[in-house]
Amino acid sequence: MTGTSSSPVAEDTPHHRHLGPRAAAALVFGSSAAVLVVEIVALRLLAPYLGLTLETSTMVIGIALTAIAFGSWLGGRIADQIDPRRLIGPALGVSGAVVALTPAALRSTAEWSPALLMLIASMTILVPGALLSAVTPFVTKLRLTSLAETGTVVGRLSGVGTVGAIVGTVLTGFVLVARLPVSGILIGLGVLLVAGAALVEWRTRGWTGTPALALVTVAGGLAVTVAPGACDTETRYHCARVVADPDRPGGRTLLLDGLRHSYVDLDDPTYLKFPYVRAIASAVDATFAEGEPLAAYHLGGGGLTFPRYLHATRPGTESLVSEIDGGIVRINRDRLGLRTGDGIDVRTEDGRLGLRRLDTDSRDLVVGDAFGGISVPWHLTTVEAMADVRRVLDEDGLYVVNLIDHGTQDFARAEVATLGETFAHVAVVGEPADIGLDPAAAAEGGNLVVLASDRPVDVPATQEALDARRTGWRIATGDALTSWIGDARPLTDDYAPVDQLLQPFGPGDGA
Template identity: 30%
Template sequence: MTLPQLRAPLALLVAVQAVVSGSSLVVEIVAGRMLAPYVGMSLYTWTSIIAVVLAGFSVGHWWGGHVAERPARQALVYTGWVLLAAAVTTGCALVLLRLAGGPVLAGVEHPVASIVILTVCVFFLPSVFAGVPAPVLTQIAVATRASRSGRALGAMFAAGAVGAIAGTVLAGFLFIPRLGTAITLAIVTMVYIASAGLLLLMARPVQRPGLPLLVAGLAVAMSTVTLTRLSYCTLESRYFCIKVLDVSADPASPVRRLVLDHLSHGTSSRDQPRLMFSEFTAMIDEIGRGRMGAKPFSTFFIGGGTYSVPRAWADRGTGPIKVAEIDPDVTAIAIRDFWVAADQFEILHEDARRALLSRPGQRYDVIVGDAFGDIAVPAHLVTREFFTLVRDRLSDDGVFLMNVVDFPERLEALGAITATLQSVFPSVEIWTTQQPPVAGEQRVFVLAAGSHPTPFSTIVADAPEPTRFAALADSFVQRLIERGPAPVLTDDYAPIDRLLAGNLWGG
């Protein structure tokens, strides 16, 4: 079959190019949500995803360039088969992630390495297959319109870019928040199958048509398994994969844990609202109330989660409480599954920094920040500019409490945040458990910053078992700052991921 005999209108080639490009970008965006329950969402997660997907596209484009040198009909048939392979690998992506996730996380010590390996295992091949059609379709478009080859070439490049934009927008604003990961992948799988069928029809007659249908059926079957058997999240929101776990020792007295992506973000008991189930919430509870004494005090919480401390303080009647929780679905889950009465607080569904910045006239006695989660840290909540904003929103005797997670071997992230707080506040304390650190394990700290030090240096609190906590000596804190020397984090320079990654890689 010669080129002019192909049923390949330019508009159809442009449409296929746009659809395939858009679908590949949908998978790239979905990759972040898929990996989050296993390795969290951080700078390293997105760096790995973008690098692996682009590497896959590059290999696919190179491969497609070789395919494009074939006779047009053969090239279309070959590309149709490649798109069927893209459908199969996309349809089984969640299955493969479930199979590979456990062994990779158990066998690879470094979290960053595990992120890269999982990304390659699951998303490299779909990206390779999705990269093949572009050079093939572009070659056919240009060759069949020799008199207007420049326009054809421009149309194909534009179609790829427009498709990528549409795929990104649809994934972020429609598919993931409204349909979820599994349904989104199923849609992409169907799109790849339809595109493959269209290319095979362009190159008619198709030899042994039953075989492509068999492969397409395999892709559909994998998508069906994904939809019916591999639901990980209780709810997929715009921000998180939200999972609720029952951890009750006694079914008559329920206790539940909230997991956002792969990290626990709080545990609450229905019958004991004042009981803390983690070290950092126990420290925040005791230090905050201890510094305020018996008087009522106002509080601003950065992050809600299970609303454990806000719920405990509301139960104690400590005073007005405001919570900035960026994800309204987290709040809905807290109300539904964690016995939170929303009328006890003022809840703001917006970024905490924006919430503080947009209300300049309001002051609080206690501001609580829970910014850390493994290696996923919102950098804009650990900078000097943000801490200055916090200081300006505190009352004269107020205190800012925030948790920090770091590795005892280096403590570079803890040192940098402490140095940054010291550049803003006259008094900065580091609290932690009174027990020797364990090499290789993360340690939880709470920093207390204000105009004066805490009037006590040790506390005993249930976490949930009785645990003794203490403020580190000033001499240790000073050595921690000077050892680096620790950098002051700013909006222009906040390498918090690198400071933690140095611990992860041992250098």
């Protein structure tokens, strides 16, 4: 007589006993966490080349979700046709090898064949993401023994996978990125995945294939050591290098993500190499009496070039700096000669939050220099942020900000329009063609410096200072500036499409 209590789904063979509930949960948890680690770290790895923009984030998230969907679907289909015991180990091993090779692959491609970067980046997310996502249906197939427990098994493993994804996200964002270089995170994850593959292979089929996978992982780690784009230091936000200037014994250039970000002369802090820094100095020196000490606040630190300049030329100046990247602060102390007693107080914090903590009417000068070459912190560009800048300035205070834009200058014009909503007087300093003062010449873009204050800008004195420093820049105000701004729409916390307005960054100086 045939029993009818349940219909068999998978034969209760010994291999099912090899994959108990704890092992199944560990595999699903670990593979789901790994997908999110790869997604977050890949975004950081691509930021130096594509920018930390909304588009870059959307692309990486979209690719990762595609990988999860494709891997789950294909893994389920394959699991119905092939014994899943033969699939889990290779899925973990191959994904581990690809993950370990990712830093070398992306950095080499960015250096030698930038046109292929998007394709290679997509594959380094798609391949491990799909393979790791396929682990869940493989494990589910092995754990199902009857239709009566389908809901329990699927629901439990789905929940475990979700928890794994959450843990992977939190662990990466709050722990791993803060303590390890991105290449180290990916190589370490690759090694763990290959080790997991070896363990699964040993439990189910012996060590077949494991040595080869291990060799690939080691090769990936070794490749990173010779791949281009290596950093002196990988901070939480940047690939950082300090390069000595062969023409000046004390000259040091701070490169962030391959772009010149700051230049510091350790022997002469009054030496300002980049034109935009000379323009900022010209504006400040034309606004305030020579040698007058100032209470200054700096949004963004970098190499602290301008705070050093103020300390040297205006003894008694107190500069408070908000620099979000603690790694850059350490570089300033360890390699760029920052000393206590220089009148420079650097706080590792977000600039918008640091600005909010300042007292009203507490600053003579606010300097905005947090704008990177390929990405912009949009929350520092809005009317609401500028209202906070205006709040902390005294009645004669000056806000001077470095902007970067190219092409039609859509972002720069929108930001100047935003400043016009907050301050009574606004002026723009830059190459004549870039600010509409030389219509016959094509705008090339790059750095612009904007001055904003509730007291009139001393245009003749500022232009004289610019000329004295041989910047070649001019200052635009009044009708000329209004014409240049055109119909640009001010930015607000509710509407700030900075990434869309900002034109692709070309070669030259960073922020």
